[in-house]
Amino acid sequence: MPVIMVEGIPLSADQKRELVAILTKSASSIMNVSEQAFQVYIKENSRDNIGVGGILVSERNK
Amino acid sequence: MPVIMVEGIPLSADQKRELVAILTKSASSIMNVSEQAFQVYIKENSRDNIGVGGILVSERNK
Amino acid sequence: MPVIMVEGIPLSADQKRELVAILTKSASSIMNVSEQAFQVYIKENSRDNIGVGGILVSERNK
Amino acid sequence: MPVIMVEGIPLSADQKRELVAILTKSASSIMNVSEQAFQVYIKENSRDNIGVGGILVSERNK
Amino acid sequence: MPVIMVEGIPLSADQKRELVAILTKSASSIMNVSEQAFQVYIKENSRDNIGVGGILVSERNK
Amino acid sequence: MPVIMVEGIPLSADQKRELVAILTKSASSIMNVSEQAFQVYIKENSRDNIGVGGILVSERNK
Numbered sequence: 474m475p476v477i478m479v480e481g482i483p484l485s486a487d488q489k490r491e492l493v494a495i496l497t498k499s500a501s502s503i504m505n506v507s508e509q510a511f512q513v514y515i516k517e518n519s520r521d522n523i524g525v526g527g528i529l530v531s532e533r534n535k
Numbered sequence: 536m537p538v539i540m541v542e543g544i545p546l547s548a549d550q551k552r553e554l555v556a557i558l559t560k561s562a563s564s565i566m567n568v569s570e571q572a573f574q575v576y577i578k579e580n581s582r583d584n585i586g587v588g589g590i591l592v593s594e595r596n597k
Numbered sequence: 598m599p600v601i602m603v604e605g606i607p608l609s610a611d612q613k614r615e616l617v618a619i620l621t622k623s624a625s626s627i628m629n630v631s632e633q634a635f636q637v638y639i640k641e642n643s644r645d646n647i648g649v650g651g652i653l654v655s656e657r658n659k
Numbered sequence: 660m661p662v663i664m665v666e667g668i669p670l671s672a673d674q675k676r677e678l679v680a681i682l683t684k685s686a687s688s689i690m691n692v693s694e695q696a697f698q699v700y701i702k703e704n705s706r707d708n709i710g711v712g713g714i715l716v717s718e719r720n721k
Numbered sequence: 722m723p724v725i726m727v728e729g730i731p732l733s734a735d736q737k738r739e740l741v742a743i744l745t746k747s748a749s750s751i752m753n754v755s756e757q758a759f760q761v762y763i764k765e766n767s768r769d770n771i772g773v774g775g776i777l778v779s780e781r782n783k
Numbered sequence: 784m785p786v787i788m789v790e791g792i793p794l795s796a797d798q799k800r801e802l803v804a805i806l807t808k809s810a811s812s813i814m815n816v817s818e819q820a821f822q823v824y825i826k827e828n829s830r831d832n833i834g835v836g837g838i839l840v841s842e843r844n845k
Contacts, residue, residue, distance in 0.1 A: 590679065591676055
């Protein structure tokens with residue numbers, strides 16, 4: 474405990490590694506909880522499965 | 536803000552487009568928040584990964 | 598199944614009643630799933646607990 | 660209602676079947692809610708998408 | 722890792738204690754993951770915030 | 784889009800402000816997405832509602 478969930482579009486392996494490390498490090502220092510207690514879940518959603526402003530992200534610039 | 540998450544079984548591209556548009560439109564008018572502020576995430580789960588009444592959806596009618 | 602989660606700021610009883618009814622009705626017709634199968638969770642977050650653009654919603658117009 | 664979400668790593672079909680059955684059965688008896696009302700979602704995350712202690716699960720024993 | 726989220730109505734302290742213990746124990750043995758790795762979050766929702774079949778749980782038997 | 788959810792125990796107003804700012808800033812630079820697009824939800828759970836290792840956090844040191 475705690476748990477951090479990141480909902481977004483697909484990322485590279487490097488981005489995921491960095492994201493897990495930095496989010497854990499910064500949240501750990503702010504929340505005064507050891508890094509070991511943190512779990513981070515990176516949820517990669519297809520652009521066909523996310524809507525922003527009522528439009529699928531995959532179709533926003535059509 | 537706000538965010539709407541829909542957990543269900545796989546959908547077609549048309550269903551996802553329509554779902555994002557209609558959920559955003561109706562929630563926007565009820566919650567008095569501009570459509571632009573809404574994010575909708577459609578979570579397509581395999582029927583092997585959902586249980587209803589203690590039985591996997593993929594095995595309910597066996 | 599399915600489940601719809603709405604994350605947002607506090608709402609009135611009328612807004613919640615209407616939101617549950619309309620989201621269920623529209624999603625049911627698009628997803629071809631009976632209304633009875635739907636669960637909707639309305640998550641009311643304090644404006645101190647939501648950040649948009651890196652700033653707490655409660656402090657965005659200061 | 661209720662809904663149980665399980666976030667973890669990939670599981671076999673047998674594990675998912677058993678998990679749905681047992682979690683529903685035990686939660687139903689403790690919460691005094693009929694098993695039929697329960698939905699369980701098993702979220703299988705790749706080890707590249709989960710961080711524990713700031714390190715991707717796929718890289719923890721390197 | 723893993724994380725179990727339970728979304729439902731308010732529970733007593735005893736129910737929450739029992740639920741955390743039993744869900745962890747059974748999921749641990751099925752998923753072959755040590756109990757120590759598990760986090761369980763019990764989300765108590767007011768009946769005004771949950772809709773089943775398009776109707777607020779607090780108003781279903783009116 | 785994206786959305787970051789932080790599940791943990793209660794925090795102070797300062798901690799929440801800082802957490803929203805830093806998580807948004809670091810995730811924005813790693814994911815190459817403008818800070819304005821980010822939503823962060825801080826979920827404060829009572830220690831009676833979180834289990835770690837099968838024991839309620841509120842009872843772990845008894």
